[in-house]
Amino acid sequence: MRNRRDFLKQVGVGGISLAAWPLIARTGEQGVEALPQDGFGFSTAPSLQNPSESGVTVAIGVNKPSTAWVEYGETEQLGRVATGSRHGLKPYDTRAHHVRIDGLRPGQRCFYRVHACAVEFKSAYDIRRGDTVATDIYSFRTLDPAAKEARFVVWNDTHENAETIAKLMVQTAKHGADFHVWNGDVTNDNYTEDKMVEHYLGVGGQPFARETPLLFVRGNHDTRGPAARSLPRYQETPNGRFYYGFRHGPIAGVVLDSGEDKPDTTKVYAGLGDFIAYHEEQTAWLRRELEQPYIRDARFRVAFCHIPLWWADKRYPEDQNDPRSRWHELLGDAHFCMVISGHTHTTAVFPPNEQRPYAQIIGGGPKPENATLICGVATQEKVSISVLDTEGIELNWYRTFAPG
Numbered sequence: 315m316r317n318r319r320d321f322l323k324q325v326g327v328g329g330i331s332l333a334a335w336p337l338i339a340r341t342g343e344q345g346v347e348a349l350p351q352d353g354f355g356f357s358t359a360p361s362l363q364n365p366s367e368s369g370v371t372v373a374i375g376v377n378k379p380s381t382a383w384v385e386y387g388e389t390e391q392l393g394r395v396a397t398g399s400r401h402g403l404k405p406y407d408t409r410a411h412h413v414r415i416d417g418l419r420p421g422q423r424c425f426y427r428v429h430a431c432a433v434e435f436k437s438a439y440d441i442r443r444g445d446t447v448a449t450d451i452y453s454f455r456t457l458d459p460a461a462k463e464a465r466f467v468v469w470n471d472t473h474e475n476a477e478t479i480a481k482l483m484v485q486t487a488k489h490g491a492d493f494h495v496w497n498g499d500v501t502n503d504n505y506t507e508d509k510m511v512e513h514y515l516g517v518g519g520q521p522f523a524r525e526t527p528l529l530f531v532r533g534n535h536d537t538r539g540p541a542a543r544s545l546p547r548y549q550e551t552p553n554g555r556f557y558y559g560f561r562h563g564p565i566a567g568v569v570l571d572s573g574e575d576k577p578d579t580t581k582v583y584a585g586l587g588d589f590i591a592y593h594e595e596q597t598a599w600l601r602r603e604l605e606q607p608y609i610r611d612a613r614f615r616v617a618f619c620h621i622p623l624w625w626a627d628k629r630y631p632e633d634q635n636d637p638r639s640r641w642h643e644l645l646g647d648a649h650f651c652m653v654i655s656g657h658t659h660t661t662a663v664f665p666p667n668e669q670r671p672y673a674q675i676i677g678g679g680p681k682p683e684n685a686t687l688i689c690g691v692a693t694q695e696k697v698s699i700s701v702l703d704t705e706g707i708e709l710n711w712y713r714t715f716a717p718g
Contacts, residue, residue, distance in 0.1 A: 386415050
C-alpha cells in the first residue's frame with residue numbers, strides 16, 4: 315500500500331515535516347496579469363475528508379487569498395479536473411479550500427494533485443491571478459461496502475500535542491488502514507481560525523490523511539471558543555452534520571456527536587449551549603438510520619463517539635432524561651458490537667455484560683506517555699481491536715465474532 319510505504323520511508327523520530335511534500339511552481343495563465351511571487355503556497359498537506367463509496371473531499375490550507383482545483387484520474391496521468399465550484403462560483407478563500415471529487419466507483423483507486431492560485435481582488439472588475447502551486451501526486455481508495463476486510467485506526471484527545479501526534483504518526487504508518495477516525499478533542503479550544511487550519515488540517519505538521527480518508531468525530535473541546543462555529547469550514551462531514559453513518563466492508567459505522575460534558579445550564583457557558591435539543595435531534599436521526607439496509611445488512615456494527623456511553627459499570631449520562639441515554643438502548647437493540655470513545659484520557663476496554671450488550675472501548679490521553687492508537691481489523695468472521703501505546707506496545711485488546 316503506497317501510503318504505508320511512503321510513511322515508513324519518510325517518518326523519523328521527529329515525524330514528518332511539511333518539507334516532506336514539495337510544492338511545484340507553475341507559470342501564470344497566458345493572457346492574465348500575474349501577481350509577483352511573494353511566498354504564496356500551501357500551509358498544510360492535503361487532507362481527505364467526508365469519504366464515501368463514490369467520492370471524497372480534498373481539503374488543503376493556503377497562506378493567502380486564492381482559488382484551488384484538483385486534477386484526478388485512475389492513473390498518475392490524471393486527466394480530469396474537479397473545480398470545486400458551488401452555485402456558479404469557483405473557490406476563493408484566505409485559509410483553506412475544499413474540493414469534492416465525485417462519480418467514482420466503490421473501492422476505486424484514484425490519483426490526485428491539488429493546485430492553488432493566488433488571487434487579488436483590486437475591485438469587482440479588476441481581479442488579478444498569480445502563479446499557481448501544486449502538490450505531488452497522491453492516491454486514495456473510496457469506501458467499498460463489498461470489501462472482504464476493513465482496516466481502520468483511531469486517534470483521540472490529541473489536544474494540540476505535536477509530540478504525541480508525531481509519535482502516533484509513526485505507529486499509524488505501520489498499520490495500513492482503509493480509513494482513519496479522529497475521535498474528538500483535536501484542540502483545547504477554538505479561539506482563532508488561524509489556529510484551526512494548523513490543528514484540523516495541519517495535524518501538527520503530519521500528513522495524516524493525504525492518502526487515507528478521515529472520518530471526523532467532534533469532541534467537547536472542539537465545541538469551545540468563539541471560532542468553534544467555524545469548524546465546518548475546516549472539517550467537511552456528510553450533509554454538514556457531525557453525526558452520520560457509513561459502510562465499508564463488513565463494518566457499518568455511525569458517528570455520534572456527544573457534545574459538551576457538562577449541562578447546558580453550566581454557568582461558564584453563559585447560556586450559549588443547546589446540546590439537549592441537539593442530542594434529541596441525533597436520537598431521532600439514529601432511530602431512523604438504524605433501519606437503513608447498509609446498517610441492517612452489515613456483518614458488524616460499530617459506533618464512534620467522543621464521550622463514552624459507559625465508564626466501567628457506570629452509565630453515562632446518569633440522568634435518564636438526557637437524550638444520550640437513549641443511544642444506549644438503540645445501539646443495543648440494533649446489535650452493535652462496540653462503541654469506541656475517548657475523553658477520559660485513560661484507556662480501557664470493557665467487554666459486554668448484562669447491562670451492556672456491546673463492548674465499550676476507550677482511548678488514552680494527550681501526553682505521549684498515555685496516548686493510544688486503536689487499530690481495528692474486521693473480516694466476515696470477527697472484529698479484532700488492538701490498543702497500542704506510542705511505542706507500539708499492545709496495552710489491551712478485544713475480539714468479537716460474528717453470530718452463528
